[in-house]
Amino acid sequence: MENTLQLVRNIIPPLSSTKHKGQDGRIGIVGGCQEYTGAPYFAAISALKVGADLSHVFCASTAAPVIKAYSPELIVHPVLDSPGAVHEVEKWLPRLHALVVGPGLGRDDALLKNVKGILEASKARDIPVVIDADGLWLVAQQPALIQGYRKAVLTPNHMEFSRLYDAVLRGPVDSDDRHGSLLRLSQALGNVTVVQKGERDILSDGQQVLVCSQEGSSRRCGGQGDLLSGSLGVLVHWALLAGPEKTNGSSPLLVAAFGACSLTRQCNHQAFQKHGRSTTTSDMIAEVGTAFSKLFET
Numbered sequence: 001m002e003n004t005l006q007l008v009r010n011i012i013p014p015l016s017s018t019k020h021k022g023q024d025g026r027i028g029i030v031g032g033c034q035e036y037t038g039a040p041y042f043a044a045i046s047a048l049k050v051g052a053d054l055s056h057v058f059c060a061s062t063a064a065p066v067i068k069a070y071s072p073e074l075i076v077h078p079v080l081d082s083p084g085a086v087h088e089v090e091k092w093l094p095r096l097h098a099l100v101v102g103p104g105l106g107r108d109d110a111l112l113k114n115v116k117g118i119l120e121a122s123k124a125r126d127i128p129v130v131i132d133a134d135g136l137w138l139v140a141q142q143p144a145l146i147q148g149y150r151k152a153v154l155t156p157n158h159m160e161f162s163r164l165y166d167a168v169l170r171g172p173v174d175s176d177d178r179h180g181s182l183l184r185l186s187q188a189l190g191n192v193t194v195v196q197k198g199e200r201d202i203l204s205d206g207q208q209v210l211v212c213s214q215e216g217s218s219r220r221c222g223g224q225g226d227l228l229s230g231s232l233g234v235l236v237h238w239a240l241l242a243g244p245e246k247t248n249g250s251s252p253l254l255v256a257a258f259g260a261c262s263l264t265r266q267c268n269h270q271a272f273q274k275h276g277r278s279t280t281t282s283d284m285i286a287e288v289g290t291a292f293s294k295l296f297e298t
């Protein structure tokens with residue numbers, strides 16, 4: 001654990017007075033619909049709290065005013081349900097370092113069709129993508145969308161992992177062999193990085209398997225996965241910028257994922273110390289700064 005945490009420390013860019021706004025990360029979140037406005041907010045604000053300079057949310061039009069009202073820090077584009085959605089997002093892609101696709105996206109067919117186009121446009125530009133929540137629902141329907149794309153990281157929870165595994169490997173997960181199941185899924189997807197969240201998070205790029213058992217808590221409020229995927233958007237950008245020489249031969253994406261898992265669990269731990277059973281994801285987000293310092297700036 002400690003060795004991998006050191007690799008995470010190696011990819012974190014130094015704060016410097018000579019940098020301009022945007023250099024430490026411009027992250028896009030694709031998600032947010034009529035039902036779910038919290039999830040894209042959690043992901044986008046977490047990206048900022050970890051250290052990105054700008055956080056954009058591309059969401060359905062009904063979700064936009066709600067998300068804007070949560071926070072003046074976010075740039076919110078009400079485009080996902082418009083006929084020109086792909087073009088509208090594509091215009092921004094040259095200015096984005098990473099996309100997080102799925103938090104609060106929902107499963108509406110028209111929206112998912114647009115997101116498919118956005119994913120294809122992102123791949124064409126070689127932009128790293130973190131795929132979470134309903135983005136994983138889309139990938140389970142059409143695994144070819146990310147097949148072999150080495151700049152993708154998937155962050156399934158228990159259910160999302162089973163669904164994906166079943167879709168790709170055409171059989172149920174062997175629950176007695178989590179490592180083997182994870183390796184098989186990553187390999188079948190062409191070595192796409194997969195983070196299986198749970199009591200312990202297990203992560204693989206189809207070659208190496210890492211386990212993150214950073215102490216969290218027994219509190220499982222909704223939104224913790226959104227904190228993870230938003231943080232990971234920034235860390236993926238930083239890791240790719242740093243390159244494999246800073247990660248000692250390990251995959252930069254795997255190191256980034258380990259960082260995001262450790263951070264999320266540490267936030268959960270700290271928030272639980274203060275709030276116990278009443279802990280919510282907002283309480284965890286308030287801990288990002290101190291959790292980050294404790295883990296990565298020691």
Ligand SMILES: NC(=O)C1=CN([C@@H]2O[C@H](COP(=O)(O)OP(=O)(O)OC[C@H]3O[C@@H](n4cnc5c(N)ncnc54)[C@H](O)[C@@H]3O)[C@@H](O)[C@H]2O)[C@@H](O)CC1
Pocket residue numbers: 035036037038039040102103104105106133134157158159160198222223225226
């Ligand atoms: N405030 C918000 O707006 C939130 C919105 N959310 C959104 O809600 C949508 C659906 O997400 P879900 O995560 O519910 O996805 P699913 O609809 O696939 O459901 C996952 C299910 O798996 C179950 N599960 C999780 N871990 C498990 C485990 N270890 N063992 C057994 N069952 C387990 C959960 O209880 C849940 O019922 C997504 O768009 C997501 O982003 C969530 O992110 C939560 C917060």
Ligand SMILES: Nc1ncnc2c1ncn2[C@@H]1O[C@H](COP(=O)(O)OP(=O)(O)OP(=O)(O)O)[C@@H](O)[C@H]1O
Pocket residue numbers: 133156157158197198199200201216217218220221222223224225226227228261264265
């Ligand atoms: N049993 C557990 N013990 C400790 N930590 C856990 C446990 N289950 C999940 N976590 C942690 O909680 C975080 C989110 O994982 P979870 O499985 O809740 O995601 P999710 O279902 O996608 O969340 P969300 O509600 O945001 O969609 C991860 O960092 C994971 O390590």
Ligand SMILES: [Mg+2]
Pocket residue numbers: 132133157225226
């Ligand atoms: Mg989730």
